[in-house]
Amino acid sequence: MPQVRIIAKNFMDMVASLPAMKLDNLYSNAFICEAILRSLPPLAKKYVLQMLCIDGPISAKSMQEWVLADGASKHKVAVDRLLQLRIFTETVDRKRETSYRLNPVFQSNLQKLLVSGEVLPGEPLPSSITARLPSLEELDVFAIEQWECFMLQLINSSQAERPSNISSSTMKVFQRGLLTQRDKEAPRLTESGFQFLDRGVDPADLISFLLELSFHVTGEAYNISSLTDIQRETIKDLADLGLVKLQQGRKESWFIPSKLATNLSMSLTDSSSRKQGFVVVETNFRMYAYSTSKLHCEILRLFSRIEYQLPNLIVAAITKESLYNAFENGITAEQIISFLQQNAHPRVAERIPSVPENVTDQMRLWEADLNRVEMIPAHCYDEFPSREVFEGACEFAREGNGFLWEDSKKMRLIVKAEIHKNMREYLSRSK
Amino acid sequence: MASAPSKLYADDVSLLMVLLDTNPLFWSTSSLPFSNFLSHVLSFLNSILLLNQLNQVAVIATGYNSCDYIFDSSVSTSRGLENGRMPALCSNLLQKLEEFVVRDEQLCKEGSENGLASSLLSGYVAIMNAIFSAQRSMVPIDSCYLGSNNSAFLQQASYITGGVYLKPQQPDGLFQYLSTVFATDLHSRTFLQLPKSVGVDFRASKEDSRKDGRPLESRRKDSRKNDPNIQLASSV
Structure with a gap:
């Protein structure tokens, strides 16, 4: 079974996470086939092209021979992705040999593209x-x-x-x-x-x-x-x-x-899509952003206190209060840090780390301060008729992964709310 | 000579230069008709353009006497169907190719009095120049060779530049060879099993090597840099 979980990072990832039936329908459109092909990892693209003119299935074993030993993990990622997108269909024969073949609709659409070249979806107006x-x-x-x-x-x-x-x-x-x-x-x-x-x-x-x-x-x-x-x-x-x-x-x-x-269907590597950064963070929690964009200013305002706004420079301070504001809005420290790192000014982007460590550490600590208490909805049981029933109930809760706390002397038990219903059924059965 | 170390590539964007040998001396004796050969190559070019939006392809025809660009994907913007049926890439390329072959033939008639010896020698120097500068800028030269004997020239060129030299056993399935071996982007080459050279003829080339069929020579490189070799290659 496929091992990669697709997290929708861009549009193509989102398409890939569609349910199987929908995907099969989508492949009847040649443009989608082309876009999907382009969104694949390089090795997966290669496999598709290689198998485009082959009608029968290809055994997983012989595919393994296409790659060198140190490419095995890439091979796995490529094949998993192809399976997940239903471009490959997997069959296992009687001897338990796995083989793959291309989705026939996808295949015939791409074959047509190979012969005719790229076709534009519509004629531009003169x-x-x-x-x-x-x-x-x-x-x-x-x-x-x-x-x-x-x-x-x-x-x-x-x-x-x-x-x-x-x-x-x-x-x-x-x-x-x-x-x-x-x-x-x-x-x-x-x-x-x-x-x-x-x-x-x-x-x-x-x-x-x-x-x-x-x-x-x-x-x-x-x-x-x-x-x-x-x-x-x-x-x-x-x-x-x-x-x-x-x-x-x-x-x-x-x-x-x-x-x-x-650019929607383009999936580029991070390096080629990265824009020039503009933020410099100092060890004293001061932040200088060389930007004229109002949007940038508003983004910074989400987690920092804007101090000055000059024509091409925004000076801000990261404070505990400003960060708490951000956390309340559901923004995590990790997200802020990665934003600062991704948008680091070229002068500091070269440095490692591009954002001072004392700042990032402090941001994480402040966030951790807020998460000292974790809330889990739960139910408490007591007054068990006998010790056997109590212990049986504890065991049941552990098996169901819902056990939170027990007091064996007073025979009290706390379980997660999600198994409350099963617990009640269990207890009524054991009575 | 050791083969070139390969550069590290972060993505699979490539610029593919295809040199087609249109030498009539070879194609009149070939088992694979030139028209079939062309249709394999056209599908191959399409597949390269299909794989990545940023991929670019340029095709140079090398004839008996001269060579010239016959296709450049960065110039021809009008994609799609032209004249109702023929795809733009095909019609553009075929038209230019035809013009080229006619011109080349005329050159041949004019040049027959001058003798070919001098041009052969300068041709040799130019080829070696092209190979060495390709090696320096780490541009692999792949060779797909359809003639009967092996070409020592191309074997060496591919070996030195870290490219692939392949002599397809079944020319009828040329597209499969092209898509399996030559369509591999430089990024994937680091972990794919590709044909290895079985023994390169390192002897200095004899002068008659030019008469060998040299149907397809492709080189690919990182598209973001200018290619210093195009000029040299076109004087082959």
Whole structure:
């Protein structure tokens, strides 16, 4: 069985965590096959390509021979991922030999792609209709502006320069989902972010639409009338997020995908997607952030006290109070530390550690202070009729993994609330 | 000479340069028709572009007398179907290839009086230059060789640069060879079992090595750096 658990870190991971039935349906769309293939680990891609023209199953043993000895762990990760995505199907024959074969729908779609090359999902509108389109730079600026405006509104709605059209109810869905991880937000949709799009519409439809969108060319205009009703509804929300820009001509209206949309299906390694950092943390808990972005300022405000705001510099202090504020909002010390490390200014990013140890340690200690008491809902039993019944009950609780505490003299027992029901049944049986 | 140490690659993005030998002397005697060969190669190019959004492919045709770019994925932006049926990559490449072959043939007629000896010698120097600079910049040269004998030149080139030299036993299944061996990105090469050289002929090349069929030579490298070898390679 597959061993890797997929944690939705980006859009493709989220797609991968869909239930099997949905995945099988998705593979009927060639764009999704392509996007999924590109999201795979390098070795897994290689296997798919290698097996693309092979119709029969291949035994696990012979696949093992494809890799060198020190690649065994990578091999396992690749095969597990392929199984999890149902690109590989596993069969075990009578001699207990495992063999794999490619998902036939996936396989035939990719074969077609190999012969025909990449096909674009739609024809861009000719420039005679669209007149002047925004340049790529303008589009980038637009996308980032939209995204930052939206993020600002999420974090602190009073700071947003202009209210976006996103209704307050969808905003709430977003806030609920993102609250715990919002300080790590990079401009990309997360699983929780995705839920907001998911209003009575089949997620599979949306995923295929988003993936199709990612194969459009950045900066080209595409006619909106080519979309289905659901897609037309969705694309307005996507425009608010900066994934597309909507424009209206005399007769037609069209959408222009931005980089945010076309990067959706891209899964890059961390190093290539990392942006330039801007934060310097000193050992005296002072923090200097070289940034003009309001969003950055608001993010820092989540866990620190802003002291000065200069045109290109934000000076802040990390204090116990400011951190408690963050912890209350559900942000963990680990998240803050990793945010500081990932966004370390190039001057300090080279150093190890990039954030002073006394600061990170203190942050962890303050967090640990809050977690001295752990609360577990529980039930207490006493007045057992006999010692046998009491001991039987203790044993039962231990087996059910719900045992918390016992006092054998007074014959009292405390168990976790989740096994209370089973416990009652057990006790009534033993009477 | 020891083979080049391999660079460490963090991701699987690659730039693939394909050198196609279009020498009519070889293809007129080959068991695999040139058209079949081309369709294998086209699928191979498509598969490289399919694997990663950032992958790039350039194809250079080397003829009897000259060589030229016939495809560059970073230039041809119009992807998708053209003229209704033929995919853009195919039609672009085939058109350029045809133009190239015609030009090469004409050059051949013009150049026949001058004699080939001098060009052969300068060709040899250029090839060795290309190989050594590929070694220096750690760009592996892979060779897929369809001729009857082994090519000492390409064996050495692949060995020195840490690439793969392969002579497919069944040319009809060329795509399988290409996708299994040559489509491997440099990142995965560190832990994949690839064909090893069985014995490289280290003798100095004889002059007639140029007449051997040298259908496909591919080199891949980290796409983020400029390739200093392209210029040299094109004077092969």
